[in-house]
Amino acid sequence: MPRKKINKPNNRPRSKRETNNKTNMIINSRLKIKKIIAIFDAHVPHNLDLKGFIEFLRDEQPNHLILGGDFLDIHSLNSWDKVGGRGLKLEGARFLKEMDAGNDMLDRIQAVLPKKCKIVYLEGNHEDRTSRYEEKNPESEGMYNIPDHLNLDARGIQWIPLKSRNNFYSFKTKDGPLLFTHGVEGRGKYHANKILDGFNCNVRYGDRHTEQTVTRPVKNSISPKIQAKCVPAMCSEQGYMGGRPDAWRRGFYMAYILPDGHFYEYVIQVVNGKFVFNNKIYS
Numbered sequence: 001m002p003r004k005k006i007n008k009p010n011n012r013p014r015s016k017r018e019t020n021n022k023t024n025m026i027i028n029s030r031l032k033i034k035k036i037i038a039i040f041d042a043h044v045p046h047n048l049d050l051k052g053f054i055e056f057l058r059d060e061q062p063n064h065l066i067l068g069g070d071f072l073d074i075h076s077l078n079s080w081d082k083v084g085g086r087g088l089k090l091e092g093a094r095f096l097k098e099m100d101a102g103n104d105m106l107d108r109i110q111a112v113l114p115k116k117c118k119i120v121y122l123e124g125n126h127e128d129r130t131s132r133y134e135e136k137n138p139e140s141e142g143m144y145n146i147p148d149h150l151n152l153d154a155r156g157i158q159w160i161p162l163k164s165r166n167n168f169y170s171f172k173t174k175d176g177p178l179l180f181t182h183g184v185e186g187r188g189k190y191h192a193n194k195i196l197d198g199f200n201c202n203v204r205y206g207d208r209h210t211e212q213t214v215t216r217p218v219k220n221s222i223s224p225k226i227q228a229k230c231v232p233a234m235c236s237e238q239g240y241m242g243g244r245p246d247a248w249r250r251g252f253y254m255a256y257i258l259p260d261g262h263f264y265e266y267v268i269q270v271v272n273g274k275f276v277f278n279n280k281i282y283s
Contacts (some may be wrong), residue, residue: 034171035254036063037252037253038066041209043071044073048235050105063118068124068231069207071105074126077132099149106150120169121160177201177202180203195228195230200226204231206233208230212230252270253268254268
C-alpha cells in the first residue's frame with residue numbers, strides 16, 4: 001500500500017519581509033485605514049519592467065488595487081496603422097499571445113497581494129479594441145472577450161466596461177467621492193478640465209500618459225475643493241511614437257483613506273525604471 005502523506009508543520013522562521021508585511025496588515029486593520037494603489041496604462045506586454053512595482057505591492061499590502069484601463073495593449077487588433085482602409089495584420093502580434101502575457105502578469109500581481117485585496121479592472125480604450133473589432137467582424141463575436149480570457153471571475157476581479165454608464169469605481173470620503181476612471185472623456189490639451197467638468201468630484205484618471213491637475217473650489221459642498229488628477233503611465237515607449245519626443249511620464253498612484261474619512265494621496269514617479277518610497281529604492 002502507498003504510504004500516507006503526512007503534512008508536517010512548517011517551522012521555518014518568518015523572513016523579515018514576511019514579518020513586515022504581516023505587521024502592515026495588522027496595523028492597517030486595527031486602525032481601519034484603507035490603502036489604495038492604482039496603476040494606469042501598463043499596456044502589457046509593452047509595459048515597464050514591473051518587478052519593482054510588484055515588490056512594492058508585496059511590501060505595502062493594499063486593501064484595493066485599481067487597474068485603471070489600458071492594462072493590456074491589444075496591439076493585435078489595432079486600427080491606428082492602416083493600409084487601404086484595412087488594418088495591418090502585424091507578424092507576431094496575436095491576440096492569444098497578448099492574453100497569455102496578461103494572465104502571466106495578473107498571476108504575478110495576485111501572488112503577492114493579501115487574499116482580501118479588492119481588485120478592480122477598468123476597461124480602457126485599448127481593451128475596447130475588441131468590441132470595435134467585433135462590431136466590424138460580427139462572425140468573431142465572443143471570441144475576444146477579455147474577462148473570459150483572463151479568467152477574471154475565477155480570479156475575483158471586478159470588470160467595469162468602458163462604455164457602461166458608470167465606467168468608474170469610487171470610494172466614499174469626507175472630501176466627497178474619490179473616483180477612478182480611465183479618462184477617455186478628457187482628450188485634448190486641457191484634459192483635466194474636461195474630466196472635472198464631466199464628473200464634478202475628485203477624479204483620478206489615466207489615458208494621457210502624463211500628469212495634469214486642476215483644482216476648483218466648491219460652494220455649499222461637503223468638500224471645499226475638488227480635483228482632477230491625471231496619473232502617469234506604466235508603459236514603455238510604444239511603436240506608434242516612432243521614436244519621436246513625447247511628454248509621457250511614468251508612475252503610479254497611492255492613497256490612504258483614514259478612519260476620520262479624509263484621504264491622503266501620492267503620485268509615485270518612476271524614473272529610469274526606479275522609484276523610491278519609505279526610504280527604499282525599487283527597481
